[in-house]
Amino acid sequence: MKAARWYKAKDIRVEDVPEPAVAPGRVKIKVAWTGICGSDLHEYVAGPIFVPVGAPHPLSHEQAPIIMGHEFSGTVTEIGAGVTRVAPGDRVVVEPILACGHCAACRSGKYNLCDSLGFHGLSGGGGGFATCTVVDERMVHRMPEGLSFEQGALVEPAAVAVHAVRLSSLKVGGTAAVFGAGPIGLLIVEALRAAGAAAIHVVELSAQRRAKAAELGATSVIDPSQEDAVARLRELTGGGVDVAYEVTGVPAVLRQCIDSTHFEGETVIVSIWEKDASFQPNTVVLKERVVKGIIAYRDIFPAVMQLMTRGYFSADRLVTKRIRLDDIVEEGFEALVREKQHIKILVESPA
Ligand SMILES: [Zn+2]
Ligand SMILES: [Zn+2]
The missing domain is CATH 3.90.180.10 (Medium-chain alcohol dehydrogenases, catalytic domain)
Incomplete structure (x- = not known):
């Protein structure tokens, strides 16, 4: 064969x-x-x-x-x-x-x-x-x-996105930021919509990907080459999002994710990394924030297919x-x- x-x-x-x-x-x-x-x-x-x-x-x-x-x-x-x-x-x-x-x-x-x-x-x-x-x-x-x-x-890539949202602290009515609108970032936008996020802000350099993110349910899109994404997210949400999803694997972006969350906010790392990424631990300590990682999925394929039958x-x-x-x-x-x-x-x- x-x-x-x-x-x-x-x-x-x-x-x-x-x-x-x-x-x-x-x-x-x-x-x-x-x-x-x-x-x-x-x-x-x-x-x-x-x-x-x-x-x-x-x-x-x-x-x-x-x-x-x-x-x-x-x-x-x-x-x-x-x-x-x-x-x-x-x-x-x-x-x-x-x-x-x-x-x-x-x-x-x-x-x-x-x-x-x-x-x-x-x-x-x-x-x-x-x-x-x-x-x-x-x-x-x-x-x-x-x-x-x-x-x-x-189903497999969508399962990564559903697992990321399911393991995060996001609740219906909450606010989210997605850094990176490649395939997984875009699927996370849809998973957030399914989860009932009130606001889904997407930070992405590519104009085509920003447009696709908006089509799939992002409530706002931010071009980080044109404006300070963290400042903009804080302004849009009155102090920061509940959960930021890191989907770029770019070291400098991890810091931005953490800074874009409010006190006790959560950053979920979805990317696989080729090199180290640094952040000042006080940004986590002084706001009692959480940084967590997720890998792949478990026990979720049937649910993802059910969501697909509903159009997601x-x-x-x-x-x-x-x-x-x-x-x-x-x-x-x-x-x-x-x-x-x-x-x-x-x-x-x-x-
Ligand atoms: Zn894959
Ligand atoms: Zn084992």
Whole structure:
């Protein structure tokens, strides 16, 4: 079968690989559509970050070259012995978290905090940029009627956004700032709308992304190259927002997030970082503020799909390009590096 494999930064190859075989407790899926994620782009531009190199991942037992793609939907074609949750023909999305099942975090149900955390499509063991793939039964979720496969490919990134808002202290009627309106930032805007935020302020350099944020529910958009975003947010909210979401990974922005919250306000760090980010701890201490991080999601895929059936996180508004697997480097990764107007590029799996 065909698959896109990561060899090293700037070296992703579409090539023929052996088709994976189903095994007991496992499910084989013919992939339909797979999204290119910001973390895929990081691996392409500056990896390895999550891709195991030099030693195999403890759960997938594989190392580079690995098949990429962790945001995908498809159809079950075969099930292994003992599988009961799905049957051949079912339309599904895959929750791509690899977790050990026995560390302290896993034992308390917080599998996204597993000591050996990995992702199907980043950490080895197969992925969505392929004709088909095989995953554990627990990773598979049946799609509700009426959701398209393209919509299904957006469940994974939308789950990050819903998890970020759900783990934050935001309450209905509260105020929020989102720093960075890339794909995840935009999905957070929608998750905030679903959560009943009274005001959603978006800080973003790109005019196209600010316009999209406004379309998706931002109540105001701020261009930080034109004005002091922190001063503006304080003015708009009479002293600061309840919760700021950091979705840029740019060190100087973390400080701005903290400063834009009111006393006892909260900053939620959603980005994955390439380098250190500093802030003066007194900005947290003297206002009894909170700074917390979130990673991925847990126990939320079915709820995200329910929100999608109600019109949230619509593929029609978020997908800016659809390409074939053969074109993934030029029309996918290189296009995302080159053209800032893209939100989500979806890759159609070959037959
Ligand atoms: Zn992703
Ligand atoms: Zn674990």
